[in-house]
Amino acid sequence: MRFDLAKTLLWASVIVILLFLFVPVAIIMVYAFSASNIQGWPIQSFSLQWFARTFADDEVRAALFLSVEVAVVATALAMLMGLLAALAVYRLRGPGSEAIAFAVVLPIALPGILTGMALNSYFVLWGINLSFWTIVIGHGTFCTVIVYNNVIARLRRLPPSWAEASGDLGAGPWRTFRLITLPMLGSALGAGALLAFALSFDEVIVTTFTAGAQTTLPLWIFGAIRLGQHLPEVNVVVCVVILLTILPVLLAQRLMGRAALLHK
Amino acid sequence: MPASASLSGLLWRRPAWRVAALISLPAIWFVLFYLAALAAMFVSSFHTVDELSGQIQPGWTLDNFRQLLGDWTYGRIALRTVGIAAAVTLTDGLLAWPFAYVMARYAGPRLRPALMALVMLPLWSSYLARVYAWRLILAHDGALNWLLHGLGLPAASIGYSNWAMWIVFTYLWLPFMILPLFAALERIPPSLLEASSDLGAAGWRTFRRVIVPLAMPGLVAGSIFTFSLTLGDYITPLLVGGPGSDFIGNVVYSNVGVSNNIPFAAAFAVLPLLVMAGYLLIARKLGAFDAL
Numbered sequence: 001m002r003f004d005l006a007k008t009l010l011w012a013s014v015i016v017i018l019l020f021l022f023v024p025v026a027i028i029m030v031y032a033f034s035a036s037n038i039q040g041w042p043i044q045s046f047s048l049q050w051f052a053r054t055f056a057d058d059e060v061r062a063a064l065f066l067s068v069e070v071a072v073v074a075t076a077l078a079m080l081m082g083l084l085a086a087l088a089v090y091r092l093r094g095p096g097s098e099a100i101a102f103a104v105v106l107p108i109a110l111p112g113i114l115t116g117m118a119l120n121s122y123f124v125l126w127g128i129n130l131s132f133w134t135i136v137i138g139h140g141t142f143c144t145v146i147v148y149n150n151v152i153a154r155l156r157r158l159p160p161s162w163a164e165a166s167g168d169l170g171a172g173p174w175r176t177f178r179l180i181t182l183p184m185l186g187s188a189l190g191a192g193a194l195l196a197f198a199l200s201f202d203e204v205i206v207t208t209f210t211a212g213a214q215t216t217l218p219l220w221i222f223g224a225i226r227l228g229q230h231l232p233e234v235n236v237v238v239c240v241v242i243l244l245t246i247l248p249v250l251l252a253q254r255l256m257g258r259a260a261l262l263h264k
Numbered sequence: 265m266p267a268s269a270s271l272s273g274l275l276w277r278r279p280a281w282r283v284a285a286l287i288s289l290p291a292i293w294f295v296l297f298y299l300a301a302l303a304a305m306f307v308s309s310f311h312t313v314d315e316l317s318g319q320i321q322p323g324w325t326l327d328n329f330r331q332l333l334g335d336w337t338y339g340r341i342a343l344r345t346v347g348i349a350a351a352v353t354l355t356d357g358l359l360a361w362p363f364a365y366v367m368a369r370y371a372g373p374r375l376r377p378a379l380m381a382l383v384m385l386p387l388w389s390s391y392l393a394r395v396y397a398w399r400l401i402l403a404h405d406g407a408l409n410w411l412l413h414g415l416g417l418p419a420a421s422i423g424y425s426n427w428a429m430w431i432v433f434t435y436l437w438l439p440f441m442i443l444p445l446f447a448a449l450e451r452i453p454p455s456l457l458e459a460s461s462d463l464g465a466a467g468w469r470t471f472r473r474v475i476v477p478l479a480m481p482g483l484v485a486g487s488i489f490t491f492s493l494t495l496g497d498y499i500t501p502l503l504v505g506g507p508g509s510d511f512i513g514n515v516v517y518s519n520v521g522v523s524n525n526i527p528f529a530a531a532f533a534v535l536p537l538l539v540m541a542g543y544l545l546i547a548r549k550l551g552a553f554d555a556l
C-alpha cells in the first residue's frame with residue numbers, strides 16, 4: 001500500500017485531540033492521590049489520606065446527599081415530561097409543529113445564565129424563597145430536554161407499521177402504547193434518564209441562581225476552589241465525581257448503541 | 265364501560281386531542297417555569313433598586329439600560345464575551361474536522377463507537393473538574409510549565425488570562441462540535457464523492473465543493489452549543505481568567521449574589537438573549553435544526 005500522507009496526518013491529529021481531551025482529566029485525577037496540600041506539579045509524594053478525610057467531612061457529605069436528592073427528583077420529573085413531550089411532538093403535523101419542536105430544545109440551546117437569571121428574577125418577583133424545590137425546577141427543565149432528545153430520536157427510527165399492526169389487531173391506543181411503543185422506547189428512556197441524572201448532578205451555572213443558601217456538591221466544589229480552601233478535598237471529590245459520572249454515561253451509550261443495532 | 269376506557273376511546277378517535285393530552289403537562293411546565301421566567305427577567309430589567317432600602321422598585325424605566333450603554337466598561341465586557349465565544353467556536357470548528365472526518369470515513373465498525381464513546385466521556389464528566397484541571401495545569405507551578413522546563417523552553421505565563429479562557433472553553437466544548445459534524449459527514453453517501461472524483465475533482469476540490477457544503481448544517485448545529493455555552497459562562501472566567509477578564513455572566517452573577525441588584529443583572533442578561541436569538545435565526549436559515 002502506498003504511503004498516504006493526508007491519511008497519516010489525519011490519524012495523527014485524532015491522537016493529538018484524544019490526548020488534548022484526556023490528559024487534563026488524567027492529571028486532575030492523579031492530584032487526588034497527592035500527599036501534599038500544595039497544588040504543584042509534579043506531585044512529590046503520594047498518599048490516600050485525603051480520601052479518608054474527605055469522606056469524613058460532614059459538609060461534603062451533606063452536599064453530596066443534596067445533589068443526589070435533587071438529581072433523583074429532577075430525573076424522575078424529566079422522564080415523565082420528556083416522554084410525554086416526545087410522544088406529542090412526534091405526532092405533531094402541520095404549521096407550528098416545527099416551532100414547537102424548536103421551542104422544546106431552547107433550555108439547552110440558550111446560555112445557562114439566562115435560565116438561571118430568569119428563574120431567579122421570577123422567584124424574587126413572586127416572593128418565593130429559594131429552596132430544594134427551586135433547584136429541582138431549574139434542573140427539571142433542562143433534564144426534560146435531555147430525555148426528550150433521546151426518546152424522540154428513537155421514535156423517529158421506529159417503524160410506524162408496528163403500532164399500526166397492533167391497532168389493526170384490535171388493541172386500543174393505551175394498550176398499543178403499553179405493549180408495543182413503551183417497550184421499544186424503554187432503553188432510550190433509560191439512557192435519557194442516566195444522562196439527565198449526570199447533568200443534574202454536575203450542574204452549577206443555573207444552580208447558583210436557584211439554590212440560595214443551600215450547597216449542592218458542584219456549588220461546594222466551586223466555592224472551595226474560589227476561596228482556595230480545602231483544595232486537597234476538592235481533588236478527591238472531583239476524582240470520585242469523574243469516576244461516578246463515567247458509569248452512567250457508558251451505560252447510556254450501551255443502551256442506545258445496542259438499541260440502534262436492533263433497528264438498523 | 266369504565267371511564268378510562270371511554271376516555272381512551274375518545275382520545276383514539278380524535279388524534280388532535282391525544283396530542284393535546286400528551287403535551288399538556290410538559291407544556292404547562294415549560295410555560296410556567298421557563299417562558300414566564302424569561303418574561304419575568306425581561307420585566308424585571310425595567311425595574312430599579314432603591315439605593316437606601318435595597319428594595320426593588322417596580323415600574324418602567326430605562327435606567328438600567330442607560331447605565332449599561334453609558335459606561336464603556338460594560339461595552340468592553342460584552343465585546344470580550346462575544347469575541348471569545350466567536351473565537352472558541354471557530355477554533356472548535358477547525359479542530360473538530362480531522363476527528364469527525366476520520367470517524368466518518370476511516371474508522372471501522374468497531375473503532376467508530378469506541379471513538380464516539382471517547383468523545384462523549386469528557387463531555388459528560390464533571391464540568392468543574394475539567395475547568396479546575398486547567399487551572400492547575402496552567403498555574404505557574406503547573407504541569408505545562410513543568411513540561412516546558414523539561415523541554416528546555418522558557419516558562420509560559422498564560423494562567424489567569426484571556427488566552428487561558430480561550431484554551432479552556434475550546435477544550436470544554438470541542439465534543440459538542442465533533443458529534444454533529446460527524447453525524448453530518450456520516451450521512452454523505454460515498455457515491456457522491458465517487459461521482460465528484462469521476463467528474464475530475466481532485467481530493468481537495470471534492471472536499472471544498474461537496475463535503476464542506478453538505479457538512480455545513482452539522483457544523484452550524486455544533487456552533488450553537490460552543491457559542492451559547494461560552495456566552496453564558498461565568499465560572500470559567502472566575503477560575504481561569506485573570507483580573508479584568510469578566511464576562512457578561514460575571515456581572516450578572518455578582519449583581520445577584522453580592523450587590524443584590526437583580527434588575528440590573530436582568531438587564532445585562534437580556535443581551536445574550538438577543539445575541540442568541542439572532543444566532544438561532546441565522547442557524548435556522550443554514551439548516552442547522554435538521555442536524556440537531
